[in-house]
Amino acid sequence: MRNRWVLLGVILIITSIFAAGCYTVLSHPGVQGEEQQTYNGTYYREHCTDCHADYHQYPYGYYYGYSPDYYWNYPNYGHYYNYPWWWDWYYGQPSGGEGTSVPSERIEKRRRLEPPYVPGGEAINPPALTVPYTAPAQVPGAVQESPNQQPQQQQQKEEQKKTEEGKIDKRKR
């Protein structure tokens, strides 16, 4: 009988965590007006950075956590331990494979949002990330730039921004 109460307590705790909501969210909440937006071929979800200042550091809401640094230099470790399986669905294979017809929209998504540890991708250096700070008034799931970001991260962001701008400029030409 006592065990049943304990079991009931455990189930209640778990249910209340889910019911009350928590840090873990399954999908990005709907953004008002998003349905009306159409892909224009220049920048996939160009308004994401309105809410997610560090969007490129946390693609698809990703948080790197405290992983051993060598995961970054040895992508086989990164892929096995840190690369979520559903990214395969979201990002697809990096090249799309010869002879396969991949919509240009999807290629664009990949290029813009390609996370670390993408199979076949090049090894990259770890950004010195900090825990994302979420302002209370923000939309759940939105990630804002942390005030104590380290110089390395800032520098990477600037470099990434320049790259993105360069790509857009080239496309415009």
Place this chain on the structure above:
Amino acid sequence: MSGRIFLSTAFLILFLTPSIFGQEIDRNYLQVEEPSAGNFFGVSARAMGMGGAQIATANDAAGLVYNPARLTKVKRIEFSGGMTHQRIENETGYTGSTQPLSSYYQNESITQSNTRFSSANIVLPVPTYRGSLVFAAGVNRMMSFDHVFHSTLIDPDLNTIDLDALALETGGINMWSFGGALDLSPNISVGAAVNYWKGQDDYLQEYYIQPSAKNVSEIRERNQYLYDYSGWNAKLGLSVDASKFLSLGATVDFPTKFSIDQDFNFNYDSTDANTQQEFISQYEELGNYDLTHPYSFGLGAALSFKFVTLAGDVYFTDWSQLKPSARSGVDERLYKLIYQNVTRWHVGAEFALPELATNLRIGFYEDPIPFKSTYLKTDRRYFTLGAGFLIDQVMTADIAWNHGIYEFRDDRVNMVKESYTVDKFFLTLAYRL
């Protein structure tokens, strides 16, 4: 009929000898010896290569067993399975170059080997936008009853074997689990598992007492005890990544209420030394009783450096809180008198050689026996080694070797011993989609 009550002539004779064999005699003397108490075998080759220290370091399906909260570290769908091989050697006799006190004791050794299925698990991370939500299910062999004992006493005058006592025990308890974990914050995770325990213990005792000039009757006794265990419990876990270098973990194992079906078969055959009259007795006893294991609390910490992870766990369990049901026929106070609070501790290290896609592991753990033994000389201590290989970024193969000893001696003569040398081998394969 209660849990374990042994009153055999052969062991009573052993009681009367100047020395006493520890575990076997302890288990007879205790009368309520419970083999599932303090029975830690170990799951997962990675874990057991690191001395079983996993509360703050588990990063695979083993989290379901050691700390469900650590399941959040799994990002890919994982299928894993494992095997174990155990070799246990029992030695009895005397330790000096001459016989102690009398000429009764004979040096004996016996070995038992068992290869077992150990684990099968699946881990399913749910796609998340932020954080982690992971479910897992599996079966793991948590307890092992594999054990062996052999002892002989010789007659100093006739130089013949007076007593031959043999104990063979096999079996184990599997834990069927379903669990889940989620991130409460970027660095805090919680997890829970519901476990169904099911297993069997097959314990066989054989004695032979030869008639001698001392007018002892010839006795042959063969007793078989079958226990069928089943029970439920739950486990909660917490994991905190305090910094890039430090991880902490805590677990609570809720009490497991075992329902135990027992089937005893007694075969007794004696011939009176004087009258030569033969007496044969055969009977079977069936029974059922409940036994509740107490809470167990675990704490773990891990330090991670560039290529090295150091980990340590402690588990606190007060086995004196073993609680039998009224129908067991055993007074609960017996458990309180005989069993004790134990602290099991584990330490381990993992060294990464990423260029070779290999991890090397080393560890140590002490698993104190849960009852108060007068004859315990060396408690159960294990030294562990292991290695893990990452194959083609989708598969891991882990192996581990545990070497342990424990020994009982009679302090009064300090020469008569019952010692065990245990070697355990673990193999775990995992595939991530």
